[in-house]
Every structure is written in structure tokens, then in C-alpha cells.
Amino acid sequence: MEKTDLKKLLSEMTIAEKVGQLVQLTPDFFLAGGEITGPMQEWKMSKEQLFQIGSVLGTHTSEQVMKIQEMYLEKSRLKIPLVFMADVIHGYESIYPIPLALAATFSPEIVEEVARLSSKEATEAGVHVTFSPMGDHVMDARWGRVLESNGEDPTLSSALTRGYVRGYQGNDLSIEKNRMAACVKHFVGYGAAQGGRDYNTVDISHVNLYQNYLPAFQAAIDEGVELVMTSFNTMDGIPVTGNKQMIQKVLRGDLGFEGVVISDWAAVVELIAHRVAADKKEAAELAFSAGVDMDMMSDSYQTHLAEIVLEKEQQEILDEAVFRILTLKNTLGLFEDPYRGLKEQTPEQLKQTKKELKQSILSISEKTPVLLKNEDNVLPLKEGQKVALIGPKARSQDILGAWSWIGEQEKAISLAKGLKEKDLDLSILAMEDGQNVTENEIEQAIQLAKENEIVLLAVGETSEESGEAASLVNIRLSRNQEQLIHAVSKVNANVVVVLFNGRPLDLSNIVVDTRAILEVWFPGSEGGRSIANLLMGEVNPEGKLPMSFPRAVGQLPLSYMSLSTGRPMHDGNNDQKYISRYMDEANDPLFSFGHGLSYCQFECLDNGISQHSFTEDQTVEVQVLVKNKSQIAGGTTVQLYIEDVVAQVARPVKELKKWEKIYLNAKEERMITFELSSDDLKYIHHDLSMSAEKGLFNLSIGLSSQERSIHHELLYVV
């Protein structure tokens, strides 16, 4: 529809119809079923009001979408189609590894493929918009939602966020019916919830906000994201969903977003619980004036907005909000085709899509695991070894993760199933996932461990133990899993932990008992098969940690990008008292950001830097020769960090600026060239301006944020 026609449509709408467009409900207001991902409210709504709403979220099937859209359009006076939205976070029915695992690939291209193929499956079922990607900056593994994040580095998160938006949206949503509009969330600061407790207070400086929390949202907006979702949390004491400065000045002004702003689930009515609104009318007024276009799952707008608009003479603001929603529907081509994407594919095409997804999921889930430890190359498994597979995750199909939504768990490939497809002398002792490992089970495990050469201990979390509303004060392995590992390690020296989890865990108590640890996260539909391929050495681990694993929960929040402080601890003073340190634990993580081993031995050799000083109009080239010193092929990610030695605000002791994935055959070597410009030196100053300034920078390059084998000094001259 042309813009002039949209304007004409807007002019024909009554105020009740306009308000209705700003309301989003679950399918069960129309028919039974659908996904509930937040607290349900009880409210009255007339049939007329119901058939004026703008959007439905959380449909499960194409039949639901078809039926609701038909029912709705029959009764809609102006035949404005509903837009259907859902949480397609890492797949729809076919599930990829969780986003934190996908971040371990350090590959925007991989997440773009995930988003593209997820869209093919979701649009077939009538989904038009996905509430993804999550751009939240995270540093606290107590917060269960780190599972959905891209990890602790804003530069990596920004690159991955771009990849998701590209993959979901493609080039033209009105033509490409197998693409979805993306909704980047949760704007903003949600990951800084105090104590890692979900929905808790957030209070961060604006320098920190602009430096670390906004970049991924800016990246999504630069990539053309269609929607932004406001978060539950406060910012400067005001919930973002009612915070005019955050939405109007920061999001629309500084970041230049012009699309639809949707609240999170019931976040408008929850302004009352935040005690910034006395009732639903004040909540509606606050959110609407702040700039929230669509009220997800509350009746604040439905009940009070028409009255507010008339009282406050906000007809123009209302028209702008409604026009943004009509524009979104038009961008999706819904006026021409309200059944967009539904059953577009023939049964044969859909079969091909599912096949393509299965192959893609297997291939990508071979790249997300991170080999944290591998003493004496105990992995991969050796020909003819007697192998025991033990633990609550051995046969578990609960490997899709908390936001797998309608993922087909009954079809998920367990580790036991994956290993049984191999030519292995395998004994299995599976325990009930999610239950305490019993004394008797530990005794059985000890006996089986004595009878085998190597023991794979499949342990970790259930999907309920991470994700939304899954905050923990203790992030060690629970339900006697530590005791299981400890007991088995006493009778068998070759203990390999295969870890299924949605967040960094405190592994301090078990790391000494194990020869190897393979972090597999929630690996998705093909998980057991991809892990088996890795354990057998048919595939070489290549993942790198996108988030630090602490030594103790007391270290949280924790990030490799820490500031120096006035009393930094370093090798030369760690016996002194009056420095920034713990008395009962080291400062550094157990496993650092960017860490991840391979079955290969890689070496990075310095091949020089084009110059040791440069000006704004120049770029600097840094060359690294990467060698694979092994007899097998493999992949890794070479990382370049900078340290801004002196700046106007305290800067991190290191920041990831460049990285490159590289795959080398046996004994192969290849040159990598990193290009740096003054853009890579820019940072947020105290006045919130962003610029680079003259001075000395230390560059370091290596295979993790801690293992940095190459150093250069670089002077930026203005």
C-alpha cells in the first residue's frame, strides 16, 4: 500500500480503532492455546474492542494464525490485518544451540544463517515478527537470561546482533515472505539487574550505558531493525517503559530509531508495581508519553488511552504511533496478503526446509561447544577404548534450552543416542535429569568407572534452571553432580565432563577432578550427534568463550574488560594487602573470555606492524602468521585486543577490537592481517561524546583474552 493510502486509512479510523492498534494480546483471547511467557492479567474486554486490537503474540501453529486472522478480518471494519509476533530466539520447531552458544562461534555469518533458516520455518507457521535478537550487555551469570545474550563483549555482541537482523529481515520483507521483522530487546540495561536477580533494579552511569549497553542496539538500528522492545528495569530511577528520556532522547534521538517501540510483557501495567504510576490510567499515560507504541499483554492502553488522548490533546502522538504500526504491517505486505508466509511452501519444499535446517543445526552445533580443558589430549576418544557414559544428561532430551518454545524436544538427539551411532565400546549409566543423583547411583557409577578406560560425565542444568526468571545465588553444579564427579575421579583418572548449561557455572570444585571439560551449552535438536562427532574427533572443537567463567559466584559481575583501578593487582604485588583483590580468591576468572582449546596446537607468530604511529587518515596493518603444528585440521579464532594506556575516562585494561576465524589443515600456516583505524580507538567521553584522542595504545594478539602471544605499541597522533 502506498504511504498516501496508509495516511488515508489512518484518517478514516476512529479513536477506539486507533487505540486498538496499540494493543497486543495472546491467542487465547480468540481461542485456546498459545504461549504464555509472563504473568497473566484478568481484565474485561468487549468483543468490539477485541476485534480492534493490532497484534497477537505467541501463536503455536499456522492453523491458529489462519483462524484468528480470518475471524478478525470478518469483524474488522477497516480490514486492517493483525500482525503476529513470537519468540523465535534460536529456532522455531527445529532448534539451534542457545544464543550464548552461538556467540561462541564469534561468527556473524553463522547467526545470520540461524536467523534466515529459523525464519523459513516460523513464517511457514504464520509468524511475522520475532522478539529477537537480544542485545543485552551481560556480566553476571547469576542472571538466567545470559543464555539468550551474545555475551560480555559489546563489539562482539554488536557484530552478532547485525547478523541476526540481516538473517531475519533479508532485503525486502514485503517480497521475501520467508523472512521476519526483527525486534531487538530489551532496551535498555536489563542485563545489569542488581545481584543478577531478574527484573531487579538497574543503576548504571550514562558513560557505561553509552559505552557498553547501547552499542548492540545501535548496531541493530543501523542494520534496519523494525522494532525495539522496552525493558522491565529502571534507568535513572524510572522504568525504561515509562522513561521519556530513554525512549525519545536516547533511542529515537541519539540512536535514530524510527520504527515501532513495543513494551515487554505487561511492562506498562507494571509501572504501578514500580510505584511510578498510581493506577492503570497513570501507567498508560506515562508509557504513551514516553513513546511506547504498543502495549504487550496489559489492558492499560485498551482501557484508558482514548480518554488520555482526548484529555491531553495527544491526537497527533496517537496518529504517529498508529502510523508506525500500520507502516510495519505495510512493510510486511500484510494489507496485500494478511496470510503472509502461511503454508507458502509445498509439502516437498517444507520437507526440504526441515532437511536444510537439520543439516545446518548439526553443522553449527559442532562449532558452538568450547573445549575448556584437555589434559594430555585425553580427548578425542581413542580407537578401541572402553567408554562409560554416566550422568543425568546422558540420555536427556532436555537439551534445547529455556527459550526453545515449541522446539520438538521429543525429537532431540541425546548424547547417548549420538554416541550409540558410533563404533564404540560404550556402557551407559543414565540418571534422571533434574533429580538428585542418589548415593546408590554414585555407587553404580563408581563400579562402572572401574570397568572402563575413560568416563564421560554428562552433567549440567535443566532448561528450567536458566533463561527468564531463573536467577541463582549459587552457580555450582547442583543435585549432587559435584559429588558424582568427585567419586568417579577417585577410581578413574580419565574423567571427561560434558557440560550442558545456559550460563557460565562455577566449576572450581570439579576442575581438578577432570582431565577434560567440553562446554556444550544447550546444544539444540542435533546436540547428541554433534557432541558425539566432537568426542570422536571426527570434528575438532573451535568454540571460544563469549562470557567469562568465574572461580566463585562472589566475583560476579565479572568481565575481562575490567578497569585498572587505583590499586591494581599484578604479578609483582599480589602479596600486598592494600590492593584491589580478594583475600579468599584470585581476581581472574577460571576460564577467560575468548578461551577455547582445539585438538590441534595452534601458534601465532608476529609478522610485524605497518607502522608504530598513525594519524586519523591512516590505517595500521598488523600481520600474524598462524601455524597449525598438528597432524589434524582444525579451526580457531585469533583475537586482537587494545589497551588505551591513558584516556579522559578510565578505560578497560583490554578490549576486543578485531577477530578472525581461521581453519587450517595439518601443518598448514597462513597469514592474517588485521586493519586498525582511529575508529577502533574511539570511546565515550564524560560528556557522552564519542571520539578518539592522541596517545599510546598497547595491542595484543592471541587465542584468548588472557593468552596473548604478540604485543605491539602504537601511537595515535592527531
Ligand code: GLC
Ligand atoms: C517475556 C520476555 C521477552 C519476550 C516477551 C514475549 O517476558 O521478557 O523477552 O520476548 O515476554 O514473550
